[in-house]
Amino acid sequence: MSSEPQVKTAKQAGLGQCLKCHKLNVITHKDQRCSCCQAKISLRKYRSLEYTLAWTIAAIIAFFPANLYPIMIFTSLGSPEASTILSGIETFIKLGMYPVALVVFIASFIVPLGKMLGLLILIITVKTGSKVDPKHRTQLYHLVEFLGPWSMLDVFVVALMAAVVNLGFITSIEAGPGISYFALMVIFTMFAAESFDPRLLWDNLNNDD
């Protein structure tokens, strides 16, 4: 801790910050509650890494059916045609609709994958006591947190298209089973990000001095 300004942490002072109302409390026993808002508080989120890892693994498991099952079934003149996330993007590229192909590819493939990878990196660096600048890792955490809801994009697109395109025999769009797994995956990664405690990223720093 050479270039960093010397800052004492609340943990070193035996204080726990309430995550809800930001009040500092002297931590004396387990299952303590905040003196201001009565929320449960502790020095760090309870079993933060374990919960984050569990939700991340659940998301990774859901990622496979989400991509393998069709998310949309398009029927034109009686012949149904199922498309997965990746084959849908392929169609866009074939049709020359590059901007939408890019938006959908980023929102429904790169972002979920990146989120799960980011969470794994955060867990591993905390576990191994990595010396990588915690500032950058905190930024990574905020990125993961910020991206959370955006991966729901495809779910909403399919829901809306299924409702709008319903022109009797000629054309209709239906949701496919992949969409449920996809939504689950997004929800799991959001829970994972929520259970992670970013203060853990800074704790290694203090053990050195």
Added chain:
Amino acid sequence: MSVEPVSYDHMIACPQCDGLSTKPLLMEGQKAVCKRCGGKVMERKRDPIRRTLAVALAGLLLLLPATVLPLIGVSAVGLFNQASLLDCIAILIANDYHLIAVSLTIFTLAVPVIRLLAALYISWCIRTKRITPALVHFFRSYHQLDSWTMLHVFLLGIMVSMYKLVALAELSIGLGLVAFILLLICSTLVSVTLDKHYIWEQLENGCEQ
């Protein structure tokens, strides 16, 4: 090692890196950043209560048109169909995609509505100085909702769907879309105008008296 019963009301900890600092005295419109990690520690917003009241009320008035009126419509070979947010949910239920129907209802309808109502209620209670211990629990729960509103993602979903549908049929924009965009603006503004630190201060002072 015994902990002295000192009051830490003049101190504040960074929610990201746990660094301790003395609580700054802020003027309206100013914010304080952490000297260790650079994250925002505290912020004092301008005229928070009255602005929140106005924005939340406007959002609630837009709610009905945004959900019931059609968002977009398509017409092809003499057939016409249009769908509102409620239609989307109904179609999903009819096709047995209950998980997606529930998530769509929660993320684009229930959570935004509850947030608007809660912001309105909290601001009203503080304005009329009716602070009860129950309000403390109420506002604590409010924080939980922040990351689960997905109106903005749904709007992007509408845009991607429109782009997809242009190739398929003739598109028309419904009045519901206008209301939906305005609702999204109000819902976003609520988190901009609502000053959590100020409200917690008021709640804490109110309960102690």
